[in-house]
Amino acid sequence: xxxxxxxxxxxxxxxxxxxxxxxxxxxxxxxxxxxxxxxxxxxxxxxxxxxxxxxxxxxxxxxxxxxxxxxxxxxxxxxxxxxxxxxxxxxxxxxxxxxxxxxxxxxxxxxxxxxxxxxxxxxxxxxxxxxxxxxxxxxxxxxxxxxxxxxxxxxxxxxxxxxxxxxxxxxxxxxxxxxxxxxxxxxxxxxxxxxxxxxxxxxxxxxxxxxxxxxxxxxxxxxxxxxxxxxxxxxxxxxxxxxxxxxxxxxxxxxxxxxxxxxxxxxxxxxxxxxxxxxxxxxxxxxxxxxxxxxx
Amino acid sequence: xxxxxxxxxxxxxxxxxxxxxxxxxxxxxxxxxxxxxxxxxxxxxxxxxxxxxxxxxxxxxxxxxxxxxxxxxxxxxxxxxxxxxxxxxxxxxxxxxxxxxxxxxxxxxxxxxxxxxxxxxxxxxxxxxxxxxxxxxxxxxxxxxxxxxxxxxxxxxxxxxxxxxxxxxxxxxxxxxxxxxxxxxxxxxxxxxxxxxxxxxxxxxxxxxxxxxxxxxxxxxxxxxxxxxxxxxxxxxxxxxxxxxxxxxx
Numbered sequence: 350x351x352x353x354x355x356x357x358x359x360x361x362x363x364x365x366x367x368x369x370x371x372x373x374x375x376x377x378x379x380x381x382x383x384x385x386x387x388x389x390x391x392x393x394x395x396x397x398x399x400x401x402x403x404x405x406x407x408x409x410x411x412x413x414x415x416x417x418x419x420x421x422x423x424x425x426x427x428x429x430x431x432x433x434x435x436x437x438x439x440x441x442x443x444x445x446x447x448x449x450x451x452x453x454x455x456x457x458x459x460x461x462x463x464x465x466x467x468x469x470x471x472x473x474x475x476x477x478x479x480x481x482x483x484x485x486x487x488x489x490x491x492x493x494x495x496x497x498x499x500x501x502x503x504x505x506x507x508x509x510x511x512x513x514x515x516x517x518x519x520x521x522x523x524x525x526x527x528x529x530x531x532x533x534x535x536x537x538x539x540x541x542x543x544x545x546x547x548x549x550x551x552x553x554x555x556x557x558x559x560x561x562x563x564x565x566x567x568x569x570x571x572x573x574x575x576x577x578x579x580x581x582x583x584x585x586x587x588x589x590x591x592x593x594x595x596x597x598x599x600x601x602x603x604x605x606x607x608x609x610x611x612x613x614x615x616x617x618x619x620x621x622x623x624x625x626x627x628x629x630x631x632x633x634x635x636x637x638x639x640x641x642x643x644x645x
Numbered sequence: 646x647x648x649x650x651x652x653x654x655x656x657x658x659x660x661x662x663x664x665x666x667x668x669x670x671x672x673x674x675x676x677x678x679x680x681x682x683x684x685x686x687x688x689x690x691x692x693x694x695x696x697x698x699x700x701x702x703x704x705x706x707x708x709x710x711x712x713x714x715x716x717x718x719x720x721x722x723x724x725x726x727x728x729x730x731x732x733x734x735x736x737x738x739x740x741x742x743x744x745x746x747x748x749x750x751x752x753x754x755x756x757x758x759x760x761x762x763x764x765x766x767x768x769x770x771x772x773x774x775x776x777x778x779x780x781x782x783x784x785x786x787x788x789x790x791x792x793x794x795x796x797x798x799x800x801x802x803x804x805x806x807x808x809x810x811x812x813x814x815x816x817x818x819x820x821x822x823x824x825x826x827x828x829x830x831x832x833x834x835x836x837x838x839x840x841x842x843x844x845x846x847x848x849x850x851x852x853x854x855x856x857x858x859x860x861x862x863x864x865x866x867x868x869x870x871x872x873x874x875x876x877x878x879x880x881x882x883x884x885x886x887x888x889x890x891x892x893x894x895x
Contacts, residue, residue, distance in 0.1 A: 600744060620703055
């Protein structure tokens with residue numbers, strides 16, 4: 350099972366409603382994944398600054414101490430169990446090291462110019478409301494509701510996975526050769542935080558992108574190297590991509606209008622979107638890379 | 646449960662229907678129990694022969710397992726397995742349908758005015774399914790006697806292991822059409838992306854045109870498209886007979 354939702358806006362006038370639509374879509378997919386939920390939203394950001402999203406364990410109360418430890422250059426915003434730290438991009442490595450030293454219990458969810466990534470164990474509606482998803486604005490976003498199969502129900506095992514700046518991936522299905530691919534990627538210098546199969550797919554794409562592939566090329570080559578059944582939805586700073594395995598094992602439906610491109614594991618996730626009645630609705634073909642990009 | 650009889654409702658929009666079930670206030674289980682409790686042969690003059698279902702909102706298994714001569718009109722989109730195992734009922738969907746529409750249907754009619762998802766009519770033995778829009782992949786997979794008419798296009802891996810029945814597609818067909826096909830009648834008016842193993846194009850002769858015309862006419866679609874513009878596909882029959890050259894493979 351698992352449910353995926355995604356929304357990529359073409360019309361800037363909808364940007365203030367991105368979080369609202371995404372939260373409705375996410376909650377509609379509760380029956381497909383009641384274990385945990387997560388989402389990445391691309392929006393905001395300032396020139397010369399990078400956002401680091403951190404996950405705090407339950408009971409974390411050293412927020413003030415962390416703020417002091419990171420110094421005046423870092424601006425911290427708390428959202429539920431997560432903390433978004435805005436840092437000058439040229440101090441990113443220094444501040445990531447300071448976070449590790451000052452608060453080793455925190456996990457880095459994502460790093461990027463525009464992306465913020467939130468995930469937690471629990472019902473999608475509770476996860477969405479904890480982080481106030483419905484109030485978030487942005488250009489595009491991806492969400493996931495998880496019914497765990499390949500690794501334990503933990504926050505770290507929830508989707509999306511991010512293994513590169515402004516990159517994230519959600520997955521419905523399971524990969525059969527993830528251990529082999531993980532070993533190969535570790536040799537290539539890609540770090541892994543979990544035993545999860547989806548993290549391997551995310552790491553694989555990050556590796557291909559670092560090697561100079563476009564996202565489209567990276568998805569193409571994953572068809573050769575990743576074995577199993579999957580529907581992937583990926584986000585980058587400027588784009589949104591979809592790939593289904595060669596026999597299209599996992600369900601997927603998309604809707605495109607002049608205003609947006611939307612993805613849902615089931616049609617009902619899309620049914621409340623504005624203008625859905627006249628949208629071009631289609632199911633992505635197997636082994637075919639779909640990609641939408643905005644001018645950077 | 647909110648089943649209103651015609652005499653109790655003042656909602657003029659519903660007066661053509663003897664019953665209305667609103668899925669905002671009733672569960673799918675209540676709807677299906679009501680349908681399952683209907684006698685197969687409804688008494689003459691019964692006012693239960695027309696039922697309207699409101700606000701389905703993509704929920705699964707709407708009107709699954711019905712075994713009664715009843716007309717069910719669904720106002721909106723349905724999820725998976727709508728009309729599954731249907732016998733005798735006429736099911737009209739004013740919206741789109743999810744995966745497995747009419748799976749294992751035995752008889753009756755399902756007409757979806759929007760699009761249908763994967764595995765439409767999977768393993769269905771009889772009856773007719775009409776799609777006004779497109780159907781997705783695996784359309785008619787392992788069909789065993791159902792007639793499927795799709796006015797738009799269908800997706801990849803359709804008619805996989807189809808055994809009997811008729812599939813007529815007014816538009817195009819995706820990859821691997823008719824893979825491992827047995828004896829179903831496949832008619833396509835548009836393009837076929839690729840044929841699956843053991844599926845070949847066969848001559849469209851007068852008897853086939855007449856048979857297809859009869860199927861369309863039965864559903865009031867005579868003259869909607871020219872049956873002369875269809876191409877016919879069928880099994881090359883090389884896979885399903887034992888061949889001694891393949892003995893080593895067993």
